[in-house]
Amino acid sequence: MRHYLVHTKGEPPELRDAPEPEPGPGEVRLRIEACGLNFADLLMVDGTYQDTPDLPFVPGMEVCGTVEALGEGVEAPAIGSRVACFAGQGGLAEAGLFPARACVAVPAAMPSEIAAGFIVAYSTSHVALTWKARLQAGERLVVLGAAGGVGLTAVELGARMGADVVAVARGPDKLEVARAAGAHHLVDAEAPDLRNRLRDLGGADVVYDAVGGKLHDAAFRAMRPGGRLLVIGFASGEVPQPKLNHLLVKNVDLLGLYWGGLLKSHPHVVTDSIASLFSMYERGDIAPHVSHVLPLEKADEALELLRRRKSTGKVVVRP
Template sequence: MRAFQVFNAGKPAELTECPVPEPARGEIRVRIEACGLNFADLLMEQGKYQDTPEAPFILGMEVAGVVDSAGPDVSGPAVGTRVAVFGGQGGLAEYGCFPAARAVSLPDGMSAAEAAAFQIAYGTSHLALDHRARMQPGETLLVLGAAGGVGLTAVEVGKLMGARVIACARGADKLEAARQAGADHLIDASEDIRARVKDLGGADVVYDPVGGDQWQAAFRAARPEARLLPIGFASGEVPQIPANHLLVKNLSVLGVYWGGYLKFRPDVVTDSLRTLLGWYQEGRLRPHVSHTLPLAQAREGLDLLRTRKSTGKVVITP
């Protein structure tokens, strides 16, 4: 089979031929129809992600496809079932073996591309806003990087949860995508973010996958008792948090790593996905895939993330 594989940490992945894997105990093998790209794939390729596997490994954290084989001690899903799986690696290939316990059966009508774009982006946003921030209807949510893979879902989920949503992104096209996802107010990232947010009354919850200067601006525009959610650092700069400012304004900074819950509280992820899939079936969520590319163009897909030229998700179709 073909696979997009990292052989040495810190060096670019390569499209190679390798044997089709056999499922181990507790695993299913999936004929992969789509793999969603994430900024973490870039970090993993560089050896900078917190869960970077030992090389060699295949990039691609989340997939959708059809179960075509099962290892010992697997009671389901059955062969032939359409599933989405967060595997953490192994998705940029024609086949992959993943823990059966992580497989989620797909609702009727959900395409493989939508399913591959769904779990991490929507799961991160819902878990962050509901489980971590305990956001309430009527509160003001500021979303940075609001047209990116997770940012756009935060706008959508935040609006569904009853928040007033301020979306910050760079450029008219990205701001229009955020508006269509439900944002009430739009701020171009080239503007004075702090001043604009304060003019709108400040933020109760800040959702930040960007870091850097945007975090600093949002931090200073937060209301007393605001909750700030560092999701990632697409800017390349991990901001330092002044504890004295936390004290003065009674702020809370709540780290969010969706994949980490699979290790110590998988029920949180399961319950969240059940809610999200229910919203999808009700037509209340519309996964946004800006680019769908073949496996041979996986590098091009990663470059779209690196240069922030995509909106929503980039999906690779082996």
Template sequence: MRAFRVTGAGRPAALTECPVPDPGAGEIRVRIEACGLNFADLLMEQGKYQDMPEPPFTLGMEVAGVVDALGPGTQGPAPGTRVAVFGGQGGLAEYGCFPADRAVPLPDGMSAADAAAFQIAYGTSHVALDHRARMQPGETLLVLGAAGGVGLTAVEVGKLMGATVIACARGADKLEIARQAGADHLLDAKTEDIRARVRDLGGADVVYDPVGGEQWQAAFRACKPEARLLPIGFASGEVPRIPANHLLVKNLSVLGVYWGGYMKFRPEVVTGSLRTLLGWYQEGRLKPHVSHILPLENTREGLELLRSRQSTGKVVITP
């Protein structure tokens, strides 16, 4: 089979031929129909991700496809079942083996592209806003990077939770996508002063930040007392420093969010969140935005779209 693999530390990933894997105990093998790309794939390729596998490994954190084999002693899902799986790696291939207990059966009518774009982006936003920030109806949510893979889902989820959403993105085209997702106020990071504009709108109760850098600093200074700030990632390349004295004076809270980490110590947080999200999807209340669907041989192009921030919503690869 074909797979997009990192073969050694410091080496760029490349499309290679390798054997179809056999599932081990507790695993299923999935014939992969779609794999969602994430900024973490770029970090993993560079050896900079916080949860690094040892090379060689196949990139691709979340997939959708059809179960085609069970490992020894594995009870299900049965072969033929359409599933989505967060595997953390192994998704940019024609087949992959994953823990059976991470497989989520797909609702009828959910496409493979939607399913591959769904788990990490929507899961991160829902766990961040609901479980971590305990956001309440009527609060003001500032979303940075609001047209990106996770930012756009935060706009959607925030609106469903009853927040007033300020969407911050670069350029009119990206802001229009955030508006269509439900944003109440639009803020152009290229031309507007984030701190001044958010303060003019009354300040933020919750800040959702996958960007970091200067945007974090501006949002930090636009918070209301007792605001909660959620560092999701650092697409700017700059991890911000957080002045503890400012936290003290304004009674602010900074709440780290690593969605994949819950798989290891509180998986019920993730599974409960996904049940809620899939229910909203079936009710037509969530609409995944996939800006690019590319074949496996164009994976490098897809990663470059993420790196250069040219994509909106998700980029999906179809083996």
């Protein structure tokens, strides 16, 4: 089989041949049909992610594939079943070993390239908006990076929860993608005086921030008293330094969400979220957006799409 291997932090992964692995206790071997890429995969390759695996490793946090072998003690999922899995690594390959407990059955009507990029992005936004921010119908939700992998799901889910959604993204093409996902207001991230643009719309009850940097600062200054600021990630590369006295004066809640950490600390929150989202998909309530599907030999190009902000929604690699 072939896989992309990271040997040195900060160096691009290399496509290598390797023997097919045999599953150990608690593991399954998946014939990988698709791997959904995330910004965290770039951080892992660079060695700056909080959960970067030990070297060498195969990047690719989430996959969809068919179970073809079971390790000792594994009774489910059954051989031949199609599952999605978030394992943190191993996805950029033709086959891989994954924990059986991390595999979830995929709805029959969901294509593999959708299932591979579905769990992390949608559940991140679903948990953030419902469990963390307690978003209510009629509130104003400002989404920074609104055309990205997680941002676009926040736009879509926020609109379906009855919020007044403000999408902040770079350029008319990305803003159009956000509009199609349900955004009610479109603001170019490069527009001058973003704070006043947001204030003119009435300010923000909830800010969903997967970007950080200057956008974070502007959105925070446009928040309404009693608002909630969701810290999802720092795609800009700049980690904001919030002023706690401003949080105090404005009665603003600062809420961090690391979805991967919830798998250990609050696993029921994640499993309930995924079940709800699969049901929403089957009812046709949500429509995942994949902008690029590339073959395994072009995985480096797929990663570059994320690095250069050239994608919208998800980028997926198919072996």
